[in-house]
Amino acid sequence: MYVEYITGNLITVLRAQKSTDAAFHAKFSIIIAVRRSYLNMNHTLDSLSEEFTVYSAATAGILPGSNLILGNELLFVKHVNGNVLTASRGMYNSSVENHPSGAKISTTMPLVSQSPTSDLFATDGWDQTSGLLSVRIQSSLMKNILYSFSVPVLNPTTPQVSVNPELVLQCGSVVLQAMMSVDNNSPPLQVDIPSFTVKSIRQSTPYPEATNVIRVEFALNFQSAHPCEIILSGLLGSTTVNDYHLPVEPCYPEEVSVFESEATWRQESGTITLRVKNSSVIEASKLAC
Known part of the structure; x- marks a missing residue:
């Protein structure tokens, strides 16, 4: 479709462009908005090739992670080396085609809106280097209403380390949610409710006035x-008074502790606070003691 006029949220389009057929589209169907920057193929591209050369990729803002429209085919850019692009072909159920030299390429960013109104969200772009997806809210959000949106991205070929993504509302820069994930987990953005998968607390002696050693073993379902x-x-x-330098030792001599060597003890509340070392990590599902 080709947009002729825009009046507020009302768009007038020409249907069945580029040898396509006009079809029925359901509410909340995917819409691919094409920026008004184009470039052309520098040579013929057959249906088997993933690498091709274009005129001025930088001018068109093409980066790894960009989506392209080439004829009726959608492509996902995996690598950019100057004007040489490597892309996955036939994305989003489009057909892989042969393309002539000089064919027009458009950079795109698909956005699926699953909000109560289909025009509530619009994309402001994806930056693969910083991992930043910007989505513009085009009308007011109501309280106590669930909103959602989704974008298509291409997964890497190998498991990824854990990340700590944030959802940030820029009107006031309020961090709405921080999510956790696990190293080498197949869904690296999976959100898990933090919990102890193992938790054991024991003492060395129950006898009055004896020196007691508290032994704690635990495992977490997320990396920390x-x-x-x-x-x-x-x-x-306990009769031990407050101590901000309570010694902490690993359970086994050969074990390297992930905690600082001193903890904070508060007698009145009966609490011990242990801090993770600056260079250490409590691995998910690994027993710590």
Whole structure:
């Protein structure tokens, strides 16, 4: 479709462009908005090739992670070397085609809106280097209403390390949610409810006035690093006074502790606070002691 006029949120288009057929489209169907920057193929591209040369990729803003429209085919750019692009062909159920030298290429960013109104969200672009997706809100958001949107991206070929993505509302820069994931997990953006998969607390002796050693073993379902703290509570009744330098040792001599060598003990509340070392990581599903 070719946009002729825009009046507010009302768009007038010419249907069945580029040898396509006009068809029925359901509410909230995907719409691919094409920026008004184009470039051309520098040579013929057959249906088997993934590498091709274009005129001025930088001018058109093509980066790794960009989506392209070439004829009726959609492509996903995996690598850019000057004007030489490497792309996955036939994306989003489009047909792989042969393209002549000089064919026009458009850079695109598909956006699926699953909000109560289909025109609520619009994309402001994707930056692969910083991992930043910008989405523009085009009308007011109502409180207590669930909103969602989705964008198509191409997964890497190997498992990825954990990331800590944030959803940020720019009107006031309020961080709405921080998510966690696990190293080498196949869905690296999967959100897990933080929990202890293993938790064991034991003492060395129950006898009055004896020196007691508290042994703690635990495992988490997510990866954690500095400045994370582990707080052990409920140790009421001890005669040990407040101590901000309580010694912490690993359970086994050969073990390298992930915690700082000193913890904070508060007698009145019966709590011990352990801090993860600056260079250490509590690995997901790995027993710590």
